[in-house]
Amino acid sequence: MKTIGLIGGMSWESSLLYYQIINQRVKEKLGGYHSAKCLMYSVDFHEIKTLQDQGKWEEATRIMIDSAQRLQAGGSDFIVICTNTMHKMAKEVAESVTIPLVHIADATAAEIVKCGIRKVALLGTAFTMEQDFYKGRLTDKFGLEVLVPGDAARKIIHDIIYQELCLGIVKESSKASYIAIIQDLVQEGAEAVILGCTEIGLLLSAKDCSIPVFDTTRIHAEYAVDFALRDE
Template structure:
């Protein structure tokens, strides 16, 4: 079993899910008392959040690079960034270490392509929905048609993530807002919806939606286990 290196804390609420999902999948695969060999370097999300909203991406990138290098030094065999938004600097992080990085968009898109999905809706932070680092990868590498909510809806999604979900606040009214937005995207032709923020899974699940839901947190965590158990 290879050792999974997790860059967590963004937020710790979703990092907890990563740890849980990874160990549950190891148990499913291996049985008995097996658990995952893993390391987690957890950052202070307040620092990251401030840099994000100030547009200081170079400084945020350096924190991610430092975190990845600490994990490699500690014995990790692979890097997993436990957040969608910070894949904005995935290339720089990957180039800073000698071990592979598992990209969250790839883990998600591979499943969608396998399931025959073509037109997909993307929910996430404003950074993920509006910038090209995530949408562009889905479009260029996997040939998916990606749509996002309108500007007003993007504000709602972003604010709920940072003001509620990242603080562990689960609000039924916010859930209804998300489901209304997902329904609007479905009416625009979206065949499925990507929960493109690792906190959204705290609020919305497949049971709530009439179209298929792709939970990036679960898919990313499961891909890490598959990597860890893969025979070279």
């Protein structure tokens, strides 16, 4: 079993899910008393969020690179960034180490393509929904057509993530808002929805939606285990 290196803390609420899902997957695969070999370097999300808000992505990138290098030095065999938004600097992080980086968008898109789906809605932070580092990868590498909500809906999604979910606050009213936004995207032709923020799974599940749901947290964490066990 390879050792999984996790860059966590963005937020710790979703990093907790990563640890839980990874160990559940190992138990499912190997049985008995097996658990995952993993290291987590957890950053202070206050620092990251401040840099995001100020648009200081170069400084945020340095923190992510330092985190990856610490995990490699600690014996990790590959890197998992436990957040969608911070894959904005995935290329720089990958180039800073000599071990692989397992990209969350690649793991998610592979599952979508496997299901024969081509037109997907994307929910996430404003950075993920509006910038090209994520949508572009889904389109260019996997041929997916990506729909995002309009301006007002994007603000609602973003604010709920940062003002509620990252703080462990889950509200039925916020769930209802997300469901309504998804239904609007279904009307635009969305065949499925990507929960493109690792906290959204705290709020929504497949049973809440009329179309297939791809929860990036679960997909990424389970893919990491499969990667760790690939040559076993």
